[in-house]
Amino acid sequence: MSPCCWLALLALVPFALATNPGVKVKLTEKGIEYGKQIGMASLQQKLKTMKVPDLSGTERVAPIGKVKYSLTGITIVNLGLPYSALALVPDTGISLSITNAFISLHGNWKIRYLSFIKDSGSFDLEVNGLTVTDSITIKSDETGRPTVSSVNCVANVGSASIKFHGGASWLYNLFSVYVDKALRSALQKQICPLVADTITDMNPHLKTLNVLAKVDKYAEVEYSMVTSPTISNASIDFSLKGEFYNIGKHQEPPFSPTPFSLPHQVNNMLYIGMSAFTTNSAGFVYNNAGALSLYITDDMIPPSSPIRLNTRTFGAFIPEIAKRFPSMMMKLLVKTVKEPTIFFEPNNVTVQASGSVTAYAIQPNTTLSPLFVLNMEGSVSARLYVTGVKLAGAVTLNKIEMTLETSYVGQFQVRSLDNIFLMVLKVAVIPKVNARLEKGFPLPSIGKMNLVNTQLQVLKDYMLIGTDVQFTG
Incomplete structure (x- = not known):
């Protein structure tokens, strides 16, 4: 056990210009x-x-x-x-x-x-x-x-x-x-x-404090202190920036953190409150990096599914596709058109996303021929959990609403494709999203710090992690 790391919890990060924090930490x-x-x-x-x-x-x-x-x-x-x-x-x-x-x-x-x-x-x-x-x-x-x-x-x-x-x-x-x-x-x-x-x-x-913690090739999260610690007779409270940035490019999002306060809880050694600002700044970063896009091909659809990504399946609903592009495989490009928005409500996390779906026919020479573009408004529910010293999650699809943006194959009823796209999102897109969310992103930590007896609550506009701490090594 490292005999010194504990006091780092009393001085988590350095001073910076004062602003509302995205993350708050309470040492009890x-x-x-x-x-x-x-x-x-x-x-x-x-x-x-x-x-x-x-x-x-x-x-x-x-x-x-x-x-x-x-x-x-x-x-x-x-x-x-x-x-x-x-x-x-x-x-x-x-x-x-x-x-x-x-x-x-x-x-x-x-x-x-x-x-x-x-x-x-x-x-x-x-x-x-x-x-x-x-x-x-x-x-x-x-x-x-x-x-x-x-x-x-x-x-x-x-x-x-x-x-x-x-x-x-x-x-x-x-x-x-x-x-x-x-x-x-x-x-x-x-x-x-x-x-x-x-x-x-x-x-x-x-000096092992992860003031700037790398998440992946796209993002890093900053945990610098935005005000001096508040010391009372019973606890020390820290206000941390808690903001995601593109690696090497610190661009502020078009929104700011709003004030929030941690509840009076003392059962654990440490409480970490993370506001919706922090998670929404992640959405801003990944959207800017172009990371919230995915090409979907037929090999991503379960073999047992009767619905295939080909012009025969889509031609049954849009005859012009089968007529102009017979017996061709298809490819879909699903991407966000702006950063997703995450809402924290008591015991509930919801993500609203605005995106588009572009359908292509794959020509024999592999050229992509655009068929149509749909606007998509989607909602997912998220489950958040702590693994190691990271925050991870998983999402399930709630609903989608689609409208026609552009068609290269004549007018058609978008609602006729609802079941197809629900299936595609559930079996191809959501698993990819969850695979990334499962990796998580770092929480504020020092050295070889382990979190034990951890509990997570979702409250209004923020989530609260209550945990005990152990140091090893």
Whole structure:
């Protein structure tokens, strides 16, 4: 488990010009508690690396007189952080507090007194009542990604008790009067720099944030922050751009995100609200890229179907086709004429699409002869779900309405072709759409982040993903 990634959830993305977000993210107290557990494990390991310097000197100790002493090979054998807390400071950052921490050390002692008497042995030292307070700030670096740093760290080592193995009882007087303070000071000076190092070690993990995530060869989605995070006593709320762009060409769509608010839910660590603006910006991008078009040929129709894409089938409804293009195969071009529109209503996702269908006869020399062009208004219902750290979906056809735009084979009743085109859409177009939707697109994520216990709700004008988080690797 990566011990650092969790704090990236506290600083998801960099600052940008303020605008309404397409995506909102809420980190709850449950998520902060998970982060604390990981962070404390990392800090504990870091503190165990403290190097306690050898201590030596010459002092007068009753009743012996002048004593030359040295404490060497001091190593940490145990360290505990039993009580720790992270608290949100509204509009400021995060406060860290550690109380009643303890350190167990082992080392060797050596003394010389009365000019010729030497003695030595080992000792065990218990340091108790260690406290640390610190503040964690979140800023944006020059690349537009977040960085965290430690400010106002204060450490205090409470008390120390020692047990000498071997030696006389007056050794304890030597320790309590001369060594105790120096030893605690040596430890105390190292704690805050190590706390700062632990926090700084998070920054390489923050750089894995997918501020601009590639979706496929056509699109990428941007999750940059549009305002500073809103920090309350109970959660941190982030406003992310949440907008799709054509790769290498960031063109704004002819519509803007509208304000929305996340409901007060606290059962999960993280809540991601994605507005209809984000999904509609995807439609705008794919339509601009020409990706919402599909040629349909007869080999895409199930062999068992009595309806074939040939002039014989269509000639039964439009005699001029059979007359002018006998015994020829056909090809259909289905494409959108503008970006589809996605509507979020409670427990319901609907996509409205405007398109066209152009029918061609395939000549023996493979030349395409246009037969007619239909305008098509269609509606599908969508089912959305989370897979891994992606949002995926599937659609089912609701209805289509077609009108004649152009005919090269005379006038005909478009309604007579309804069943044919319903079948073509269901067996050829919808499966292709679902195959693409099944691949999904990335959600905001950091490093090797996994989403668990995930639930998705569709609400008015946005969908809400509630999830817990685990980091691996």
